[in-house]
Amino acid sequence: MAPLNFDIHQAPKEINSTARLGTLSIPGSQPTDQHDTLGNKDAKKRVIETPGCFMYSIKGSVPHLTPDNMRLQDFGGVNVSLEQLLQNDQPASFASKWPKFTLADYLHLQDLILLCDLRDYVSPNPAEKLGPNTDRHVLLSTPKGIRQLTLNDYLQVVRQFRPDIVVAMADNVSLEKVKEQQQQRKTEKQSEAGQEAHAPGEKRIKKSIERTLKWLDQILLEREGKDGLAEDRKMEEEKRRKKEKKEKKRTLDSESTANADKRQQLEAIQPAMQTITTEPWSDVAVFAHVQGALLEQERIRSAVETSARQGVDGFIIDAASVLAIKNATTTATETSSLETKEEVLRLVKVSLDHLPLQKPRMVYGIQTPEDVLKAIALGVDLFDTSYPYQLTEDGKASLYSFGDNVDAIPADINSKNDNRWINLWDEEHADKFVPILVGCECYACKGGRHTRAYINHLLRTHEMLATVLLISHNMYQYSKFFFNVRKSIQEGTFEKHSQAFHARFGVEPVRTGEKHEAQLVVEAALQKRNQRLEGPEGGVAPAIVLGEGQDKQEANGKKRPEVEGKEEAEEIEKKEKKAKKELQDNSADH
Structure with missing residues (x-):
């Protein structure tokens, strides 16, 4: 039985659109409007109607929502970033403390489709600070700092966490410091050389595709219970043997020639590589990243070669990194912002055109309603809820609507x-x-x-x-x-x-990250209060003494912040009661 079902109910009807209707489900799922009780281990998974969304989460929790309120939302899945959950000793500690728990059990998300990827693609681009990946590991920004995650570590996490969908480990390129460009700027005597981030070059992009495809092949083998890491272990063993051989030869050469026969015997002894068999995890679906960055031909190559892997259940297109690269190389104006988004959507279409129609496509980095509509018209099926989260962080409330x-x-x-x-x-x-x-x-x-x-x-x-x-x-x-x-x-x-x-x-204004003036005032007051509570001894609150400054403040008619806040709340409550009474009187008159 396939670990994931994707059924297309309606193919595109309109000429200029490839939008389609479908459902993404785990075998035994139920419709999204049947909300299960919190933490019910026997709860059936919800169904995600497509085009649809996975709920964006931070450390496995949907921001600002308690579990019961989260289940009031009409979304069937949650996207969890593993880098936010991993500790230095995980999954070892997780397996020892909760050996029978999956990640869904631990997070009480048994009734939701759980998708796990390595990185959080909503937060500010981390790759610029982390540095480049290697053939052996990727770099992650975890709660305990920057961590190297090897493919073997990644597979241990997947076997223990057992999410419904796991996104294969990928070498995503983004803003990286290109040595050739830095050297060129140094020769031109530019003072900021080496400090700027630049788009990755063709060589780096090709390398990322090769790494991603290699890791994908190994992950698919491991899912079947086969030894996908045998080639890596063989290479490591060969390096180790060469190093030992040099050390032994150096030692024996310093001795008499009588040890020549012994040296030949040592060189001939090479233990055979052992194949490791593991338990298959065929109940986990695998989504694969489609790479290529800004190079159209490389995006096509990545899409074609990734689609050729039979075990892939769906595809991820990372528009967030592409958007970050484009924004770094253009002037921040409204016109350039629109042009940048159009270029990113064009590159997304290049990848989509070479992916199979019968499998789901998810995109990162496309959030605003108008961009979502354009992506749906291109054939994208899945998004995330990072847009309402960002509105909430800015203190904004949605008014937009779609349809009749x-x-x-x-x-x-x-x-x-x-x-x-x-x-x-x-x-x-x-x-x-x-x-x-x-x-x-x-x-x-x-x-x-x-x-x-x-x-x-x-x-x-x-x-x-x-x-x-x-x-x-x-x-x-x-x-x-x-x-x-x-x-x-x-x-x-x-x-x-x-x-x-x-x-x-119209078009969503560019999110600059600047905070509202009132928000800055509130945060400054909170910071000042926290510093006062911590006190000069660090953590010890000083005694409240009515001093000269406070006497002057009261003499001038100024009140303490907590008094002002209380009176403001009482005043608002009075106004609300008055407004409701007026509404009732008006309705009674009519």
Whole structure:
């Protein structure tokens, strides 16, 4: 039995689109709307409707969501980055403490399809800091620092963790320091030579493809219970023997010639290599990375040769690294940003055109709704939920929609933001006692229980409930977006609705990483408070003494921050009660 099922229900209907409908499931799965109880070991896996998403996670947990709230989201899988989980002694400690536990058991994700990759492709590009990989290992940024992970280590992790889908170890290239370019800049006497990151060259890209294909072949052999590492051990053994031979020869040459016969006997003794048999793990599906970076011909070669491997169950196209390379080589303007995204999508299409249609394709680094629509039109099946996570981190709430109701949501007339989202850090929302989005059925909006003013207050008082409500809303809107996309593909209106979406919501502004002014003020106040609590002795809070400075502050009419926050909360509560009463009176009059 195959470890993974991918069924295509509807082939592309429209001329200018290759969007298709399908389902990704584990044998014995059930529809996504049947939510199992938390931690139920007998729970059946959900089904991911495609085009669809894996939930983005940090250390195995979906950010800002408790497990019960996570299961309210209409997504059937979770993407876990192994580099965030690995300790120095793992998987050894994991296997000794929980020998019968898989990673899904440990994380209580038995009812979700679990996909594991080595790296987190959402966080800022780590490869620039880690350095290049080698034939023997890749470099990972773990909680305990930078770690070398060999293929043997990787296979031990897979055997113990047993995810539903594992992404084969790959040599992903990104921004690396090219010695030839550095040397050229040194001769030109540029002071910043050697400090800049440059796109990888053709030689480096070809090497990455060869390494990735070799590791993929070894992983597929190991999954069948065969010795995939025999060739590596043979090479290591040959190196060891050559080294020992030189040492022994040097020792014997220093002695008398009477030991010549003994030397010949030592050289003739070479123990035979032993083949190691392992337990197969055929219950784990394998997705393979498609490489090639910016070189079109190499992307084609990687796609063709990867597709030729019969045991591959799906494909990963890393657009995140390509986007990072392109951004580093272009000027950061709005025009260049659009051109860069179009170029990245063109390179993604080059890879997609040479992949088999009957297997799922997942892409990293394509997040915004308009880019997702373009990728779906190219034939991409799977994405992740990093976009709603990034909106939440910025204090933003989604307003966009897709389909027949694209014009049903009015833009805020006085809003400084794009009409696809609002930033609840803005002062203008401090007195808006309305839901984030009227008619939204998410946990935050349903029943009008949480208002924009309330979330604005939570953000400014650094309450964790703010991000809980925001992520609940943003995840719900993202899932609704994909639901309407699948509906439009089924009805043959995907191209029409995509054009309407672009006309209505435009292009997502470039995410610069800059924080809102109010957010900076709050974080500065928190940092100052933490320093005060730690005290001069490091960790010891000083006694609170009413001093001259505090007397002056009270004399000037200034109040302590905690008093101001309490009064602000009481004032907001009064305004909410007043607004609800006015609504009730108006409805009674009518």
